[in-house]
Amino acid sequence: MPSKQYKKLGCMDVEPKMGCAFEVRAETEDEVMRLAADHSKTIHKMTSMPPDMADKVKSAIKTVTVNV
Numbered sequence: 001m002p003s004k005q006y007k008k009l010g011c012m013d014v015e016p017k018m019g020c021a022f023e024v025r026a027e028t029e030d031e032v033m034r035l036a037a038d039h040s041k042t043i044h045k046m047t048s049m050p051p052d053m054a055d056k057v058k059s060a061i062k063t064v065t066v067n068v
Ligand SMILES: [Zn+2]
Pocket: 011, 018, 020, 021, 022, 039, 043, 044
């Protein structure tokens, strides 16, 4: 059975105290980072992602394998 991997990131995994249930899924880490940056800009009013936040985001990204 072929399987496929994707990357998953939950806002909660990065900053539990924000209490945000947003989750993003994409095929690459770059895409996840882009979507996460977009989300934090529009929802959390963060105009830019500080480097320490970017590190936190990167380490919170999980790889999920699904059977297709
Ligand atoms: Zn959020």
